[in-house]
Amino acid sequence: xxxxxxxxxxxxxxxxxxxxxxxxxxxxxxxxxxxxxxxxxxxxxxxxxxxxxxxxxxxxxxxxxxxxxxxxxxxxxxxxxxxxxxxxxxxxxxxxxxxxxxxxxxxxxxxxxxxxxxxxxxxxxxxxxxxxxxxxxxxxxxxxxxxxxxxxxxxxxxxxxxxxxxxxxxxxxxxxxxxxxxxxxxxxxxxxxxxxxxxxxxxxxxxxxxxxxxxxxxxxxxxxxxxxxxxxxxx
Ligand SMILES: Nc1ncnc2c1ncn2[C@@H]1O[C@H](COP(=O)(O)OP(=O)(O)OP(=O)(O)O)[C@@H](O)[C@H]1O
Ligand SMILES: [Mg+2]
Numbered sequence: 330x331x332x333x334x335x336x337x338x339x340x341x342x343x344x345x346x347x348x349x350x351x352x353x354x355x356x357x358x359x360x361x362x363x364x365x366x367x368x369x370x371x372x373x374x375x376x377x378x379x380x381x382x383x384x385x386x387x388x389x390x391x392x393x394x395x396x397x398x399x400x401x402x403x404x405x406x407x408x409x410x411x412x413x414x415x416x417x418x419x420x421x422x423x424x425x426x427x428x429x430x431x432x433x434x435x436x437x438x439x440x441x442x443x444x445x446x447x448x449x450x451x452x453x454x455x456x457x458x459x460x461x462x463x464x465x466x467x468x469x470x471x472x473x474x475x476x477x478x479x480x481x482x483x484x485x486x487x488x489x490x491x492x493x494x495x496x497x498x499x500x501x502x503x504x505x506x507x508x509x510x511x512x513x514x515x516x517x518x519x520x521x522x523x524x525x526x527x528x529x530x531x532x533x534x535x536x537x538x539x540x541x542x543x544x545x546x547x548x549x550x551x552x553x554x555x556x557x558x559x560x561x562x563x564x
Contacts, residue, residue: 330356330487330518331377336386338372346372350386352537352544354520356486359513361529362522363552364539370522373539374491377520378412379403391486408436411480411517415492417472419464419479426451426460429478436483450478454508470501477508487518494525502528526552 331354338347346369354360362370375381376388379395388395391409398406419428426447433443451457454474456467464472473493480488490509494502506521506528513519523529529536530549538547 330354330358330391331520332387332389333376334387336373336376336388337384338369338376338381339384347376347383348541348543350539350544354518356518357513357516358535359510359519360521360535360537361532362520362537362539362544363524363526363529366524368539368541370539371491373544374412374489374522377489378410379406408483409486411483411485411488413473413476413480413488413490413493415495417464417469417476417496419472419476421464423464424460425456425462425464425467425475428464428475429482431479432483446482447478450482453481453511454478468501469497470504473497473501473505474508477505477512481512481517485517487520488512490519490521492522492524494523494528499527503531506532 331352333350333352336347336350337345339345350373362373364370376383376395377390379398383396391406393402393406393409420431423431429447429450430443433446447460448457451460454477456471456474456478459467459471459475464475467475477493488509494505497505502525509519509521510532530552533549536547536549536552537544
């Protein structure tokens with residue numbers, strides 16, 4: 330689903346955000362991406378979702394070669410992926426149902442089809458009764474479930490979530506990860522960037538750690554050691 334070889338991303342400065350990063354994520358995998366602040370998690374997600382260009386290296390995602398993708402192909406590529414952000418990014422002047430419908434509206438799908446999909450998705454995230462409310466009248470956890478419904482409505486092959494529980498309390502965070510696990514069981518590849526090591530340790534999933542622009546797979550039990558190492562580095 331994702332195959333990255335020798336990826337470099339350098340911002341002006343220069344800031345070497347990613348350095349010779351190599352990564353393979355298979356179709357259907359559920360992966361946590363962890364690593365200290367500034368390690369390059371958001372940068373990597375921007376590369377994977379074709380929101381920004383790599384400085385060099387090869388990126389293949391969902392059957393597309395992102396080094397070679399034409400502007401006219403980007404909308405087709407975006408249909409293959411769903412993206413969830415820490416701050417939800419719901420539109421305040423649209424109802425919950427309209428927010429969820431947005432990706433299909435952009436694709437100019439038929440109205441009846443859109444309505445059916447929105448109803449199905451709201452049911453899946455347990456918020457059917459909130460369809461006509463404004464986002465600001467929902468709790469943080471509810472808003473994030475709406476954002477996830479929106480990311481899933483075009484049935485993406487890959488779902489990437491950048492700190493999706495960063496603004497939520499521990500209980501709601503667990504609920505959101507439960508929801509991602511259900512999505513994964515339906516066949517979607519899921520990649521979640523998170524700082525929350527407790528959350529990662531409570532799930533038996535693949536963990537990739539990004540550190541100074543490089544990635545490696547670690548056992549979740551190693552996370553505790555790494556927290557100590559990070560704290561020690563800071564002293
Ligand atoms: N647009 C940009 N211009 C210049 N430097 C940037 C830009 N975006 C990110 N960086 C730098 O690249 C590095 C990686 O940033 P990134 O946002 O990817 O980290 P992160 O792992 O997502 O961190 P956090 O956990 O705090 O969200 C940082 O040093 C950051 O300052
Ligand atoms: Mg980030």
